[in-house]
Amino acid sequence: MTDAPAGKGTGVRRRGRPPRTESADTRDRILVTAREEFSEHGFEKTSVRAIAKAAGVDSALVHHYFGTKEQIFEAAIAVAFAPVVDAPGAIADGPLEGVGERLTRFVFGIWENPTTRTPLLAIVRSAVNNETAAAVFRRLIAAQLLSRLAQQVDHPDGELRADLAAAQLVGCAMLRYVIKVEPLASADVEQIVARIAPVVQGHLTGP
Amino acid sequence: MTDAPAGKGTGVRRRGRPPRTESADTRDRILVTAREEFSEHGFEKTSVRAIAKAAGVDSALVHHYFGTKEQIFEAAIAVAFAPVVDAPGAIADGPLEGVGERLTRFVFGIWENPTTRTPLLAIVRSAVNNETAAAVFRRLIAAQLLSRLAQQVDHPDGELRADLAAAQLVGCAMLRYVIKVEPLASADVEQIVARIAPVVQGHLTGP
Numbered sequence: 181m182t183d184a185p186a187g188k189g190t191g192v193r194r195r196g197r198p199p200r201t202e203s204a205d206t207r208d209r210i211l212v213t214a215r216e217e218f219s220e221h222g223f224e225k226t227s228v229r230a231i232a233k234a235a236g237v238d239s240a241l242v243h244h245y246f247g248t249k250e251q252i253f254e255a256a257i258a259v260a261f262a263p264v265v266d267a268p269g270a271i272a273d274g275p276l277e278g279v280g281e282r283l284t285r286f287v288f289g290i291w292e293n294p295t296t297r298t299p300l301l302a303i304v305r306s307a308v309n310n311e312t313a314a315a316v317f318r319r320l321i322a323a324q325l326l327s328r329l330a331q332q333v334d335h336p337d338g339e340l341r342a343d344l345a346a347a348q349l350v351g352c353a354m355l356r357y358v359i360k361v362e363p364l365a366s367a368d369v370e371q372i373v374a375r376i377a378p379v380v381q382g383h384l385t386g387p
Numbered sequence: 388m389t390d391a392p393a394g395k396g397t398g399v400r401r402r403g404r405p406p407r408t409e410s411a412d413t414r415d416r417i418l419v420t421a422r423e424e425f426s427e428h429g430f431e432k433t434s435v436r437a438i439a440k441a442a443g444v445d446s447a448l449v450h451h452y453f454g455t456k457e458q459i460f461e462a463a464i465a466v467a468f469a470p471v472v473d474a475p476g477a478i479a480d481g482p483l484e485g486v487g488e489r490l491t492r493f494v495f496g497i498w499e500n501p502t503t504r505t506p507l508l509a510i511v512r513s514a515v516n517n518e519t520a521a522a523v524f525r526r527l528i529a530a531q532l533l534s535r536l537a538q539q540v541d542h543p544d545g546e547l548r549a550d551l552a553a554a555q556l557v558g559c560a561m562l563r564y565v566i567k568v569e570p571l572a573s574a575d576v577e578q579i580v581a582r583i584a585p586v587v588q589g590h591l592t593g594p
Contacts, residue, residue, distance in 0.1 A: 307566055308515045314566050322568050343562055343571035344582055351558025355550055359514055359521050361529050364550035375551055379586055 207245050210235045214246075215256040215299045223253055223306035223313040254316045257303050271325070276332065280345070280381025283329070284373050287349045291357050292369055304358060321346070333384050345383035352376060414452050417442045421453075422463040422506045430460055430513035430520040461523045464510050478532070483539065487552070487588025490536070491580050494556045498564050499576055511565060528553070540591050552590035559583060 213235035217226045228249050232239040246252040271282045290296045306313035326346055330338035352372065355361040364372070420442035424433045435456050439446040453459040478489045497503045513520035533553055537545035559579065562568040571579070 305515055308512055308561075318566055318568050321566075326568070339570050340574055340578075340582075343568055344559070344579075344586075346568070347558035347562050347571070348555045348586070349558065350561050351554035351556065352551070354515075354557050354561060355554050359525055359528075361525050361533070361550055361553070363546050364554070367547055371547075372551075375547075375590070379551075379555070379589070382586070383582070 206237065206241070210237060210242055210245060210252075211255055211259060214242075214252050215259060215302075218253060218256055218306065219299045219302035222302065223310045228252065250312055250316060253306070253313060254320060256299065257316060257320050259299070271329070273332065276385055277381075279329070279332065279384055280379075281373070281377040283345065283384075284349065284377040284380050287353065288369055288373060291353050297357065301358065304354075329384065341383050345380045348376060348379050348383065413444065413448070417444060417449055417452060417459075418462055418466060421449075421459050422466060422509075425460060425463055425513065426506045426509035429509065430456075430517045435459065457519055457523060460513070460520060461527060463506065464523060464527050466506070478536070480539065483592055484588075486536070486539065486591055487586075488580070488584040490552065490591075491556065491584040491587050494560065495576055495580060498560050504564065508565065511561075536591065548590050552587045555583060555586050555590065 210231065214226075214231045217231050217234055221230075226249070228242050229239050231252065232242045235242070242252065246255050271279065271286055274282060290300055303313070303317060307317035308314070326339065326342040329342040329345070333341055335341060352364070356364045356367075356372075417438065421433075421438045424438050424441055428437075433456075435449050436446050438459065439449045442449070449459065453462050478486065478493050481489065497507060510520070510524060514524035515521070533546065533549040536549040536552070540548055542548055559571070563571045563574075563579075
């Protein structure tokens with residue numbers, strides 16, 4: 181496997197670990213491909229075999245790196261949320277009085293960027309239509325972001341507060357980017373942030 | 388047609404109007420069936436033929452009453468929003484200081500009632516996945532409810548305010564009823580209304 185081009189062998193046996201860089205490259209390529217496939221076809225209609233084929237690797241390798249289709253989906257979602265997952269301090273940590281604006285800017289930053297919007301749209305569509313995808317979304321959003329926010333907020337009802345703050349942002353994203361209700365769909369993003377950030381902040385730290 | 392059982396004839400010609408009650412009954416039956424079919428299969432996978440068959444009528448009669456599949460879908464959505472459509476005064480009219488709570492209670496009233504929740508869930512799923520369904524959703528929500536709210540609010544940015552208020556409610560519904568994020572999914576509805584109504588009010592009439 182070390183020198184063989186990835187994806188040529190079927191049922192290839194791995195002897196020892198491939199060098200870190202090649203392994204990481206292949207893994208990344210599978211992940212990018214998985215994101216594209218899920219974006220285009222949704223969770224239900226995407227197969228591990230189709231991801232493997234599009235990435236030019238064997239299905240076994242996809243399973244080796246990520247496990248089940250659900251786990252691949254979760255890893256693909258995690259990429260969209262990489263700023264949260266990789267930089268724990270970015271939103272939840274930092275001064276509490278700015279957390280509403282940081283969270284709001286983070287969410288709109290993802291949605292305004294076409295590169296991250298497309299996969300996110302696919303994730304939302306999958307989560308709305310499929311229980312498994314919803315569970316992944318729930319676990320990732322709730323565990324990674326909201327529970328950390330709730331800890332930071334440190335209220336007895338911190339978790340509910342985090343949910344309601346997220347609800348304002350999720351609803352904005354739904355109406356602006358998915359359903360495309362006007363004038364919200366065409367409004368200047370700074371105008372929206374100016375109105376939404378205080379509401380998010382209020383949910384998190386208000387009376 | 389007047390005395391013949393509805394739906395038996397193919398390409399039946401209507402001679403004069405059937406008595407109001409029979410016509411209304413058939414129309415209602417088609418509508419209820421359409422809602423069930425859309426709920427179960429979503430917009431894309433539901434055909435006019437399937438609706439007609441399930442309602443025990445001819446496809447031509449479905450088209451006669453409602454027009455295109457899109458128009459049937461719109462009529463089926465309108466049923467879920469009947470309280471808004473039929474009682475214009477209920478939310479948007481009435482004293483402005485209570486509009487946030489009226490709107491919030493109306494939305495949660497629909498979602499907490501299993502009879503209206505199921506079709507609404509189908510509508511949301513269809514709107515998220517299908518451009519046509521999204522357009523219907525948009526037209527109905529924006530035209531029927533939000534524009535009326537915006538008029539009532541009477542701010543220069545009344546329409547954006549109405550959208551942002553709706554976003555808070557849509558997001559709550561998404562996280563509570565569709566994605567089922569905890570603790571929001573299991574929280575007492577009165578606790579949610581108590582937190583959300585002032586936010587909705589603030590969007591609509593705040594500084």
